[in-house]
Amino acid sequence: xxxxxxxxxxxxxxxxxxxxxxxxxxxxxxxxxxxxxxxxxxxxxxxxxxxxxxxxxxxxxxxxxxxxxxxxxxxxxxxxxxxxxxxxxxxxxxxxxxxxxxxxxxxxxxxxxxxxxxxxxxxxxxxxxxxxxxxxxxxxxxxxxxxxxxxxxxxxxxxxxxxxxxxxxxxxxxxxxxxxxxxxxxxxxxxxxxxxxxxxxxxxxxxxxxxxxxxxxxxxxxxxxxxxxxxxxxxxxxxxxxxxxxxxxxxxxxxxxxxxxxxxxxxxxxxxxxxxxxxxxxxxxxxxxxxxxxxxxxxxxxxxxxxxxxxx
Numbered sequence: 001x002x003x004x005x006x007x008x009x010x011x012x013x014x015x016x017x018x019x020x021x022x023x024x025x026x027x028x029x030x031x032x033x034x035x036x037x038x039x040x041x042x043x044x045x046x047x048x049x050x051x052x053x054x055x056x057x058x059x060x061x062x063x064x065x066x067x068x069x070x071x072x073x074x075x076x077x078x079x080x081x082x083x084x085x086x087x088x089x090x091x092x093x094x095x096x097x098x099x100x101x102x103x104x105x106x107x108x109x110x111x112x113x114x115x116x117x118x119x120x121x122x123x124x125x126x127x128x129x130x131x132x133x134x135x136x137x138x139x140x141x142x143x144x145x146x147x148x149x150x151x152x153x154x155x156x157x158x159x160x161x162x163x164x165x166x167x168x169x170x171x172x173x174x175x176x177x178x179x180x181x182x183x184x185x186x187x188x189x190x191x192x193x194x195x196x197x198x199x200x201x202x203x204x205x206x207x208x209x210x211x212x213x214x215x216x217x218x219x220x221x222x223x224x225x226x227x228x229x230x231x232x233x234x235x236x237x238x239x240x241x242x243x244x245x246x247x248x249x250x251x252x253x254x255x256x257x258x259x260x261x262x263x264x265x266x267x268x269x270x271x272x273x274x275x276x277x278x279x280x281x282x283x284x285x286x287x288x289x290x291x292x293x294x295x296x297x298x299x300x301x302x303x304x305x306x307x308x309x310x311x312x
Contacts, residue, residue, distance in 0.1 A: 026062040028106065030115045031055070037115075040108055057115045061106045064175060067122055069129045070097035071181055085185070086134045092142035096133055096149070097181040098157060100125065102174045114171030121170050128168065129177075132160040142184070143199075146192065149182040 023029045023043045031039040032055045070084030084096050102125065104114050114121065136156045137145055154177040161174050184192040259266040282288075 023058060024060075026060055027058045028061050028111055030057045030059060030111050032057070032115070037112055040111055057118075059104055059111055059114060061104050061111075064101050064103050067100045067102065067125060067129075068097060068180065069100060069126045070133065071095040072097070084130065086137040088137055088142045088145055089139055090141045093185050094137060094142060094145050094149075095181060095183050095185060096137065096153075096179070098129060098133060098153070099178045099180050100129055100161075100174055101176040101178075102172045105171055105173050110171035110173075112171070113169040117170055121172060124168055124170060125165075125172070125174075128164055129157060129161060132157050132164075135160070142192075143195075146182065146184070146196065147199075150179045153177075153179055153182070 022045055023041060025043045027043060029039075029041045030037060031041065033053060071082060072084065082095075085093055086096050088094060104110060117124075133153060133156075136153055137149075140148075157177045158174065161177075165172065165174065183189065256267065256270065259270075
């Protein structure tokens with residue numbers, strides 16, 4: 001009888017100890033009593049009613065989970081239309097796989113939602129993310145998807161998930177979205193790669209043309225600046241020469257007038273002196289200065305002169 005009582009107490013104590021639980025530092029716990037949530041204790045040692053009455057769900061709120069959504073090359077061999085094979089706006093197929101990094105929210109409502117829908121989180125998130133990705137792909141051509149999808153698709157998916165996840169009450173927060181794969185189907189990949197190479201070559205040529213254009217524009221600007229500087233310097237020098245000539249002419253004119261006032265024959269002397277200089281300059285430049293006597297014929301002046309042609 002004593003042994004039976006001892007065994008009963010031991011069993012009862014063991015059963016009561018099932019109400020003791022430990023919550024790790026990176027966890028939160030949700031205590032459900034007969035299915036209803038009664039407590040959400042933090043890290044540390046906790047006490048509740050024994051198994052069968054209380055159920056303790058430990059939630060790793062600081063653990064980032066990763067979920068791959070979309071095309072899977074291994075699963076694609078088993079289906080005619082695999083997941084992640086999306087239709088573009090110009091009726092082409094592309095294989096898309098995105099990676100979602102998400103964590104469980106630490107708010108009380110997030111913990112409650114996650115515990116209740118724990119088994120539905122990954123499937124629901126996967127279908128929602130694939131639907132959002134399909135919306136973006138359907139709104140673009142295949143070239144736009146292949147060329148800009150890696151950069152633009154993550155931001156699109158991130159924004160749309162932030163709008164739709166609160167309605168689904170999964171209790172999670174998506175922290176990062178990245179593209180793991182975005183490519184045409186294997187059957188047409190070679191053709192798309194050829195097109196991509198051609199487009200890359202075109203962009204390279206355009207870039208080279210732009211560089212050459214910019215270089216020539218810089219050269220033209222440099223030449224224009226240099227010519228402008230030279231023209232400005234030439235203008236200033238010509239203005240200085242003209243001013244100096246004008247000053248000299250006015251000085252000579254004043255001197256001529258002073259000399260004329262004192263000597264009536266001074267202007268004739270000056271005129272003959274200028275004619276002498278003119279004839280010397282003409283001879284220096286190859287001109288001919290000769291008397292007109294032998295050109296007087298029959299009382300008239302005949303200055304016609306035939307120049308013999310050079311011999312060949």
